[in-house]
Amino acid sequence: MKTKICLSNVGKTFRMHLRGGIELPVVDNVSFAVSAGECVILGGPSGSGKSSVLKMIYGNYRCQTGQILITDGSEIINVADAAPRRIIRLRDSTIGYVSQFLRAIPRVPALKLVADPLIAQGTSEEEALEQARELLTRLNVPERLWQLPPATFSGGEQQRVNIARGFIAHYPILLLDEPTASLDAKNRQVVVELVEEKKRKGVAMLGILHDHEARDQIADRIIDVTQFKAAA
Amino acid sequence: MQTSEMTPHTADASDDLPLLRVSNATKYYGDRIGCKDVNFELYPGEVLAIVGESGSGKTTLLNCLSTRLAPTSGVIEYRNRVGAMRNLYEMNEAERRMLMRTDWGFVHQHASDGLRMSVSAGANVGERLMAIGARHYGDIRATAIDWLDRVEIAEDRIDDDPRAFSGGMRQRLQIARNLVTNPRLVFMDEPTGGLDVSVQARLLDLIRGLVSDLGLSVIIVTHDLAVARLLSDRTLVMRRGHVIETGLTDQVLDDPQEAYTQLLVSSILQP
Numbered sequence: 001m002k003t004k005i006c007l008s009n010v011g012k013t014f015r016m017h018l019r020g021g022i023e024l025p026v027v028d029n030v031s032f033a034v035s036a037g038e039c040v041i042l043g044g045p046s047g048s049g050k051s052s053v054l055k056m057i058y059g060n061y062r063c064q065t066g067q068i069l070i071t072d073g074s075e076i077i078n079v080a081d082a083a084p085r086r087i088i089r090l091r092d093s094t095i096g097y098v099s100q101f102l103r104a105i106p107r108v109p110a111l112k113l114v115a116d117p118l119i120a121q122g123t124s125e126e127e128a129l130e131q132a133r134e135l136l137t138r139l140n141v142p143e144r145l146w147q148l149p150p151a152t153f154s155g156g157e158q159q160r161v162n163i164a165r166g167f168i169a170h171y172p173i174l175l176l177d178e179p180t181a182s183l184d185a186k187n188r189q190v191v192v193e194l195v196e197e198k199k200r201k202g203v204a205m206l207g208i209l210h211d212h213e214a215r216d217q218i219a220d221r222i223i224d225v226t227q228f229k230a231a232a
Numbered sequence: 233m234q235t236s237e238m239t240p241h242t243a244d245a246s247d248d249l250p251l252l253r254v255s256n257a258t259k260y261y262g263d264r265i266g267c268k269d270v271n272f273e274l275y276p277g278e279v280l281a282i283v284g285e286s287g288s289g290k291t292t293l294l295n296c297l298s299t300r301l302a303p304t305s306g307v308i309e310y311r312n313r314v315g316a317m318r319n320l321y322e323m324n325e326a327e328r329r330m331l332m333r334t335d336w337g338f339v340h341q342h343a344s345d346g347l348r349m350s351v352s353a354g355a356n357v358g359e360r361l362m363a364i365g366a367r368h369y370g371d372i373r374a375t376a377i378d379w380l381d382r383v384e385i386a387e388d389r390i391d392d393d394p395r396a397f398s399g400g401m402r403q404r405l406q407i408a409r410n411l412v413t414n415p416r417l418v419f420m421d422e423p424t425g426g427l428d429v430s431v432q433a434r435l436l437d438l439i440r441g442l443v444s445d446l447g448l449s450v451i452i453v454t455h456d457l458a459v460a461r462l463l464s465d466r467t468l469v470m471r472r473g474h475v476i477e478t479g480l481t482d483q484v485l486d487d488p489q490e491a492y493t494q495l496l497v498s499s500i501l502q503p
Contacts, residue, residue, distance in 0.1 A: 017491030061487040084466050084480045085275055107437045
């Protein structure tokens with residue numbers, strides 16, 4: 001199996017300048033790898049640093065130590081020291097992030113918001129919109145909402161729009177940040193199926209998933225993050 | 233295992249060369265620092281936000297970059313359309329004027345600084361075209377109508393002068409005037425400052441769409457971190473004339489490293 005994500009000795013500490021410069025160690029010596037076609041779930045209680053690990057891989061948080069290696073085509077990129085525009089390129093072509101919360105953009109309709117990542121990867125607008133319609137249908141987002149900007153949607157509807165947006169494009173790596181939180185059983189099952197489809201296409205997935213039922217269905221491995229707890 | 237989802241990056245080679253290179257840009261007002269030792273590169277298609285509070289040197293820097301204010305020291309280079317890197321302050325006046333008229337745009341906070349308030353909306357847009365040699369009245373008018381439409385100004389307002397426009401409309405007209413010559417680099421100085429929130433949202437959305445459709449490179453000065461987040465790829469944080477932190481915009485805003493950046497981020501009111 002081809003390795004897609006490889007972390008070695010990654011450490012993260014927040015330094016809070018506004019609170020007298022106190023240091024909040026989050027994780028230390030995080031080392032693991034994820035292969036193509038594999039879904040790995042990060043386990044551990046709230047506050048153990050699961051989200052921080054995902055955000056460091058996406059380049060959203062910085063890390064103080066270690067390497068975060070991402071396979072990007074024939075290249076291997078270390079996110080921990082890559083130039084910002086290299087990280088942007090990774091995000092366009094290689095790493096997708098399905099977050100819990102949708103950052104609604106004023107005036108952009110849900111359908112377009114979902115289709116955008118695929119258009120950015122070079123698919124025609126017509127084809128991308130068609131796939132967006134399919135995904136929104138599968139995720140039970142009512143058709144009357146498609147042409148509206150999601151700012152006024154319910155939490156669950158926004159989340160499903162965001163899931164569609166996260167799954168539509170062809171990323172070889174997907175980071176899943178609680179994609180099933182607050183979904184009903186029917187929609188949770190749709191997400192499980194989407195993950196299975198991505199697995200079959202060889203996508204490497206790393207996620208946080210508190211919902212045990214969904215986790216048991218999709219996780220190939222669970223990595224307990226508490227083993228990386230930083231000494232306070 | 234080889235995945236079917238792998239798509240190799242096929243960038244145009246010129247994407248890997250900076251459009252603008254700033255080396256040690258410094259501006260003193262007497263012995264007071266305007267901006268000091270600023271270094272960065274801007275690549276084609278990148279949107280860079282310069283944030284910081286009033287007096288931090290953002291606008292001084294923007295003016296130095298756009299040849300509106302000569303720096304005291306330092307070098308600012310721009311890659312022209314034939315690919316040569318040129319020191320802006322070694323160009324002659326005519327070359328620089330040509331840049332400002334065609335290759336660049338400058339969107340001012342106050343539309344009245346960027347528009348001619350006593351001529352019609354259509355003439356405001358057409359004037360930039362004429363400056364680069366357009367002469368055919370019908371073509372100019374048609375292009376102006378097209379651009380007014382792209383910035384959501386109704387065609388029947390083309391003969392009104394901007395004094396009759398609302399603040400948001402004036403700002404949209406200013407954007408049309410700047411983009412009509414198909415510039416490669418646009419400078420924006422607080423383009424949404426002083427507008428109502430709903431007007432701001434519409435303008436931001438419009439700018440966002442145009443920037444991505446046209447593949448523009450943009451340097452935008454703003455004190456509003458939400459504007460930086462919505463529009464920019466990268467952010468420079470300035471304080472007292474110095475760049476104190478730089479990085480991906482979401483990284484700077486979600487995981488700020490410097491004390492001042494942490495203060496800025498924590499000062500945002502959550503609606």
